[in-house]
Amino acid sequence: MSGVQLKAVQDLQAQLTKVMEELDHKVFRPQQKAAFQCSIKCTDLRGPQEEMHACLAKCGEPIQRHEAAVMGELQEFQHRVQRCVQQCQDKQATTQDQGKFDKCVSECAVFYQKELASLKPQLMKKR
Template identity: 25%
Template sequence: MAFMPQSVQDVQKAVETMIEDIQKKILIPKQKEAFLCCAKCCDTASGPRDLESCIMHCSKPSADSQKVIQQALGDFQERFQRAAMRCQDEVKDALGFEPSHSDQARAQSKFDSCMELAGKEFLQKVPKLKADLLAALQRR
């Protein structure tokens, strides 16, 4: 397994913590509402089509919230991957044809430093990501 800079690990942990918090504050209550609404559908539906329509209506807010989260996390991950690719490109540009072991070691060190900086940069973006997600989810 390759070395992962501490700041990259910190980003991963911060995003996981953010997701857990959003699940507790927003998603689980919305899922509870959806399940209770679906249970009422079973009591009030006049037939199979009416039941299906009612259940779809009840499930929509929860499903929409999941989509918002998936989109935001996907965008964040893509941006982080682009930063990693930029680090990789910088290292490739610095290496010559048939690099020596010391050149490779320097390149690895340069890559690790670049990724450490990228991790620090993206760690600072997590609070805004969370605030934006909470704002978007509370509007739904």
């Protein structure tokens, strides 16, 4: 890939990394903190051991659901990017024109940078 096209792909990767870091710091860590604080309260229960285990499981459910939903959405996003690149590879196989392939991949990257920007608010919601 040429430098311009490679930059678009690198920009998409950097944007995705930034979203993941922001999710970790602004969403997942606060949820983890809440789950740990909830878990501490479970250890104070005076009932049977099973009651404490049920309480602990319940404390971890919200973050597990949210992480699963976010990871599912990100996997689907990555699959869409991969399909776009695969279409570029399919087109390139018939033309053998590296320049067209590079341009196609760059267009995929630019398109999905915009898609990620619109997906980010949805990912950042606390569920």
